[in-house]
Amino acid sequence: MAGRVSVITGAGSGIGAVIAARAAAAGDLVVVADIDGDAAARVSATIAGSRPVTVDVTVREQVSAMIEQVERAAGPVGLLVNNAAVASDVPFDSLSEQIWRRDIAVSLDGAFHTISAVLPGMIAAGGGAIVNIASVNGLTYVGNEAYSAAKAGLISLTRSIAVRYGRHGIRCNAVAPGTVATPIWEERMAVDPDVITRAAKWYPLGRIGRPEDVAAAVLFLAGDDASWISGVTLPVDGGLLAGRLQMADEIAIAGTPVVPDGDT
Numbered sequence: 471m472a473g474r475v476s477v478i479t480g481a482g483s484g485i486g487a488v489i490a491a492r493a494a495a496a497g498d499l500v501v502v503a504d505i506d507g508d509a510a511a512r513v514s515a516t517i518a519g520s521r522p523v524t525v526d527v528t529v530r531e532q533v534s535a536m537i538e539q540v541e542r543a544a545g546p547v548g549l550l551v552n553n554a555a556v557a558s559d560v561p562f563d564s565l566s567e568q569i570w571r572r573d574i575a576v577s578l579d580g581a582f583h584t585i586s587a588v589l590p591g592m593i594a595a596g597g598g599a600i601v602n603i604a605s606v607n608g609l610t611y612v613g614n615e616a617y618s619a620a621k622a623g624l625i626s627l628t629r630s631i632a633v634r635y636g637r638h639g640i641r642c643n644a645v646a647p648g649t650v651a652t653p654i655w656e657e658r659m660a661v662d663p664d665v666i667t668r669a670a671k672w673y674p675l676g677r678i679g680r681p682e683d684v685a686a687a688v689l690f691l692a693g694d695d696a697s698w699i700s701g702v703t704l705p706v707d708g709g710l711l712a713g714r715l716q717m718a719d720e721i722a723i724a725g726t727p728v729v730p731d732g733d734t
């Protein structure tokens with residue numbers, strides 16, 4: 471897929487910046503798209519074969535203009551990664567309509583806008599790959615109601631696009647990361663510096679994730695090794711969604727070993 475045109479939203483920071491670097495290293499022409507134009511420019515300056523674009527994914531016209539410009543300059547988009555998101559950290563009983571709408575708008579409306587904009591070019595080209603960055607929040611309750619609803623919607627949209635456009639050679643998948651220390655946590659860490667340490671103990675693999683863990687899964691789903699995989703949501707979560715050891719321990723009969731004698 472050398473020379474594939476890849477658009478990564480929210481690539482001015484955190485996980486998106488690492489996805490952009492990995493895609494470029496694999497030979498893609500990468501569009502580093504972010505609402506923060508300075509951040510996009512800073513990241514793009516470190517990645518050979520990339521271009522920064524300032525775009526607010528919640529504004530349909532801005533997204534269409536970006537995709538038109540990219541297609542004119544470089545050809546149809548071969549990979550779209552919907553990574554831009556904001557996460558409010560407001561309890562449900564004090565969640566304002568504005569905050570609710572913002573979380574939904576960036577994660578879900580944003581993906582609606584970008585996917586709608588790239589589909590005609592992908593169909594004309596005979597295929598393409600879309601990877602949506604969801605979250606464990608879209609699959610189980612771990613707080614952040616508005617963000618979680620947006621990510622659950624994104625997981626549903628992933629399946630819909632995979633099924634509806636599969637006949638055109640378009641694959642659409644999602645990843646569902648667990649906790650990764652990126653700037654999305656900054657606001658929370660300013661008032662609760664220990665939050666990441668407390669989160670880490672819930673992960674069966676004993677640590678939180680790194681942007682590279684997520685980027686590796688994204689590049690796999692985006693590439694030819696995943697050519698018969700579509701419509702899935704792959705947790706990249708250190709085993710978090712696999713079960714609840716704390717519950718198993720708490721309800722175990724006192725003194726019962728976790729692996730009974732004779733079991734292998």
Ligand SMILES: NC(=O)c1ccc[n+]([C@@H]2O[C@H](COP(=O)([O-])OP(=O)(O)OC[C@H]3O[C@@H](n4cnc5c(N)ncnc54)[C@H](O)[C@@H]3O)[C@@H](O)[C@H]2O)c1
Binds near residue numbers: 503506
């Ligand atoms: N960090 C985590 O713990 C974690 C866990 C699960 C899922 N995720 C998901 O991973 C993705 C990347 O998050 P991150 O942790 O790197 O966060 P981040 O805050 O570092 O990066 C998000 C980027 O999105 C950009 N952005 C925000 N609104 C935008 C808009 N309207 N238009 C365009 N760009 C916009 C921001 O400017 C920022 O550069 C997100 O989808 C997030 O929900 C993160």
